[in-house]
Amino acid sequence: MDSLDDLLDGVGKAVADGFPRIKLKFRPGWDLPMLSAVRKQHSQHPIHIDCNSGYRLSDLKLFQQADEFELAMYEQPLPHDDVVDHAELQRQVRTPVCLDESVYNVRQAELAIRLKSCRFVNIKPSRVGGVTNAIAIHDLCQAARIPCWIGGMLESAVGANLCVALAMLDNFTYPADIFPSSRFYREDIGTPPLELIRLPDGTPGVRATQQLPDPHPDRLRKLTVQQAVLETK
Numbered sequence: 422m423d424s425l426d427d428l429l430d431g432v433g434k435a436v437a438d439g440f441p442r443i444k445l446k447f448r449p450g451w452d453l454p455m456l457s458a459v460r461k462q463h464s465q466h467p468i469h470i471d472c473n474s475g476y477r478l479s480d481l482k483l484f485q486q487a488d489e490f491e492l493a494m495y496e497q498p499l500p501h502d503d504v505v506d507h508a509e510l511q512r513q514v515r516t517p518v519c520l521d522e523s524v525y526n527v528r529q530a531e532l533a534i535r536l537k538s539c540r541f542v543n544i545k546p547s548r549v550g551g552v553t554n555a556i557a558i559h560d561l562c563q564a565a566r567i568p569c570w571i572g573g574m575l576e577s578a579v580g581a582n583l584c585v586a587l588a589m590l591d592n593f594t595y596p597a598d599i600f601p602s603s604r605f606y607r608e609d610i611g612t613p614p615l616e617l618i619r620l621p622d623g624t625p626g627v628r629a630t631q632q633l634p635d636p637h638p639d640r641l642r643k644l645t646v647q648q649a650v651l652e653t654k
């Protein structure tokens with residue numbers, strides 16, 4: 422957002438619209454004062470911050486200060502490949518640490534669990550190497566009592582529907598980053614597009630389809646900038 426006013430305005434509208442939690446991007450220069458302003462207006466709403474690896478363990482004090490805002494989690498505060506410093510940070514803050522970028526395969530999930538680097542894991546099938554790995558990480562986390570949630574990576578309707586199906590597994594307990602097609606695409610390259618619906622209690626949601634949407638070959642062709650054919654013998 423360009424300004425704090427724009428941010429507060431956007432958050433206010435989303436909360437009024439029934440969205441169940443607030444996720445704030447958090448970086449040096451756009452941190453505690455921003456967070457404090459949002460928390461002041463939404464004292465009871467679940468809030469978490471996503472730091473996208475913007476900090477180092479030397480910023481420990483900042484995260485100890487942020488503990489006072491009673492956040493649901495700190496998402497990926499430290500470097501993208503780290504599980505060691507995150508473990509140290511988690512020992513020294515009250516708020517749960519959530520790993521995103523750092524859990525890029527099943528092995529990293531095992532290490533993070535063993536080192537106690539986090540108390541949440543964000544799973545994106547496209548980050549961890551597909552659906553099979555996503556389920557394996559979900560199962561490892563469930564056994565370790567670490568809740569998960571589905572993150573988003575600008576999926577088309579095809580990828581987003583996979584995310585919806587995954588999000589129904591038992592250990593995905595925190596609201597997902599799954600967006601309707603219209604948020605990112607004028608025309609989704611999968612049909613039918615993923616649409617925002619209202620759940621019976623009024624909260625916004627999406628509907629899983631029985632079958633995965635089809636990639637739309639004409640649109641795909643129109644948008645293709647490069648193509649390669651791989652052949653096996």
Ligand SMILES: [Mg+2]
Nearest residue numbers: 471496497521
């Ligand atoms: Mg993230």
